[in-house]
Amino acid sequence: MEVLFPDILLLSIFFLFVCWGTVQAVVKVQQSWSQMFTDETITLKCEIKEGENREMKYEWKLPRKNTPNTNSPPTSSEYRISRVSLSHSGDYRCRGSSDYLLTGWSDAFRLTVSYKPRATLTAGTTIIPVGGSVTLTCSVQSSDGWKYEWFRRTQRTSEGQIRDQQNRDIRVSQGGIYSCRGTRGNPVYYTDISDDVTIEITFSNKVVVKQQPNWPQIFRGETITLTCEVQEGGETTEWEYEWRGPRTPTQWTHNNDVTFRVSESSSGDYMCKSRRRDDSYSSTEWSEAFTLSGSTSKPRATLTAQSSVIPAGGSVTLSCSVEGSAGWKFDWFRRDSVSSKAQLMRGNEANRVISVSQGGLYHCRGGRGDPVYYTEDSSDVTVVETCEF
Numbered sequence: 001m002e003v004l005f006p007d008i009l010l011l012s013i014f015f016l017f018v019c020w021g022t023v024q025a026v027v028k029v030q031q032s033w034s035q036m037f038t039d040e041t042i043t044l045k046c047e048i049k050e051g052e053n054r055e056m057k058y059e060w061k062l063p064r065k066n067t068p069n070t071n072s073p074p075t076s077s078e079y080r081i082s083r084v085s086l087s088h089s090g091d092y093r094c095r096g097s098s099d100y101l102l103t104g105w106s107d108a109f110r111l112t113v114s115y116k117p118r119a120t121l122t123a124g125t126t127i128i129p130v131g132g133s134v135t136l137t138c139s140v141q142s143s144d145g146w147k148y149e150w151f152r153r154t155q156r157t158s159e160g161q162i163r164d165q166q167n168r169d170i171r172v173s174q175g176g177i178y179s180c181r182g183t184r185g186n187p188v189y190y191t192d193i194s195d196d197v198t199i200e201i202t203f204s205n206k207v208v209v210k211q212q213p214n215w216p217q218i219f220r221g222e223t224i225t226l227t228c229e230v231q232e233g234g235e236t237t238e239w240e241y242e243w244r245g246p247r248t249p250t251q252w253t254h255n256n257d258v259t260f261r262v263s264e265s266s267s268g269d270y271m272c273k274s275r276r277r278d279d280s281y282s283s284t285e286w287s288e289a290f291t292l293s294g295s296t297s298k299p300r301a302t303l304t305a306q307s308s309v310i311p312a313g314g315s316v317t318l319s320c321s322v323e324g325s326a327g328w329k330f331d332w333f334r335r336d337s338v339s340s341k342a343q344l345m346r347g348n349e350a351n352r353v354i355s356v357s358q359g360g361l362y363h364c365r366g367g368r369g370d371p372v373y374y375t376e377d378s379s380d381v382t383v384v385e386t387c388e389f
Contacts, residue, residue: 023050025095027109031185033145036084036113040189044079044111046094048103056096061105063090089113117141119148119181121194129202130282133173136199138180140191146182151193153177155280175201175281201282206231209270209290213369217325218262219296222373226292227257228272230284238277244286245270262294299323301330301365303378310385315357318383320364322375328352328366333377335361359385 030043046058060074077096081088091108117140124135138148147166153159154176162170172178177198182191211218212225226248228241240252247266248258252275260266270290275283299322306317320330330349333342338361346354348367356362361382366375 023048023101023103025103025106027092027094027106029109029111030078031145033143033184034110034112035143036088036111037143037189037191038085038113038116039083040185041187042081042084042088042111044081044092044094044109046077046079046096046106048096050101054098054101056098056101058094058096061093063088063092063111084111084113086113086115116192117143117182118192119194121178121180121197123178123197123199126198127200127202128173130204131173132201133171134199135169135171136178136180136197137169138182138194139168140182145184146191147184149181149183151179172199173201175199175279177281199281201279203274203282203284204232205274205284207273207284207287209272209287211290211292212257213327215325215327215368217296218292218294219298219325219373220262220264220294221298222262222369223259223371224262224292224369225257225259226270226290228274228287229256230274239274240277241272241274242283243270243272245292248272262292264294267292267294298376299325299366300376301363301378303362303364303381305362305381305383308381308383310357310359310383312386315355316383317353317355318362318364318381319353320366320378321352322366327368328375329368331365331367331374333363333365334358337361356383359383 026047028045028047030045036042046060048056056077057075058077060079079092089112091110093105093108095103095105097103120139120141122137122139126134128134136150138150140146146168148168150162150165150170151159152162152174159179177196179194179196181193183189208229208231210227210229212227218224228243230237230239239256240254241256242252243249243258246268247260248270254277268291270292271286271288273284273286275281302321302323304319308316310316318332320332322328330352331347332345332349332354334345334356335342342361342363361380363378363380365377367373
């Protein structure tokens with residue numbers, strides 16, 4: 001049977017038409033994630049099941065305004081973008097052809113490219129007790145395929161990578177400043193490093209604020225010292241201290257006390273905590289609040305006399321006091337008349353009671369502390385002598 005050339009041509013066209021209608025190309029991404037970030041490397045592959053044993057030519061249809069990467073010709077089954085950018089976002093299609101085979105265009109593979117992400121670090125808590133631990137979690141927004149690198153530093157040490165930790169969650173028991181970043185792909189792609197999270201360890205030592213002098217009532221203008229005291233074995237450790245209060249340092253200091261003159265502005269609650277000098281991230285809990293009231297104005301001394309008349313050859317007892325307070329010593333003054341100048345009789349007397357046998361105008365005042373704080377002078381008390389006949 002003679003086969004004519006036109007018949008062969010028609011038969012070839014028929015088979016080509018049949019293959020074009022039944023063989024389908026598929027675009028697949030070599031990575032296991034579809035969301036990409038700027039500067040990542042991505043490889044798209046055009047797969048044709050029926051073309052596995054054929055020498056195929058490939059054609060790519062790229063997003064508008066996108067041109068092929070010069071390292072991956074558009075006739076290759078793989079399309080590699082070494083540093084993807086926002087302009088690479090869009091739909092990718094491919095098709096293949098060989099002798100007597102032309103596939104249809106594949107379904108669109110949609111590539112989404114976003115700006116380089118920053119890892120996010122979260123902590124279950126930022127303060128843990130001695131011997132305890134906390135879980136840190138590193139994540140990258142709405143994407144997958146990541147492994148993680150973890151870093152720790154202190155104020156005295158530079159940043160170092162935590163070895164053998166690539167998981168999204170890790171448990172730590174050391175104080176310090178932690179950060180993380182995500183990695184994926186080949187070549188490795190890194191996210192921006194997360195913000196820092198500071199983990200502190202709390203000691204069980206109790207801390208108390210003590211006042212010196214420890215008088216129950218403090219008056220405006222007096223000078224006092226507040227001391228931060230670490231109890232329960234803290235005596236053998238070198239500490240530094242942090243204060244909260246109206247008249248205290250705002251930064252850590254080696255001094256465990258603060259001295260100031262009491263005023264209305266210094267009234268309020270004072271607290272402190274301590275940390276070891278060789279470990280900035282291990283500290284005690286805050287102390288209970290010590291409340292200071294500096295609103296009481298300067299007091300006036302009160303002078304009382306046993307009698308205003310001194311019997312012949314005798315004496316009377318004078319008493320000086322400051323109401324509702326303690327710690328006072330007393331200065332005693334006498335003058336002959338209202339117009340004369342008062343003279344100091346006795347100074348810095350611990351005894352609040354004296355005996356006098358001389359008539360005159362007497363007054364007193366209280367003094368305490370270092371530097372000495374003085375009360376207002378008492379009112380005058382007149383004592384007269386009885387004459388002998």
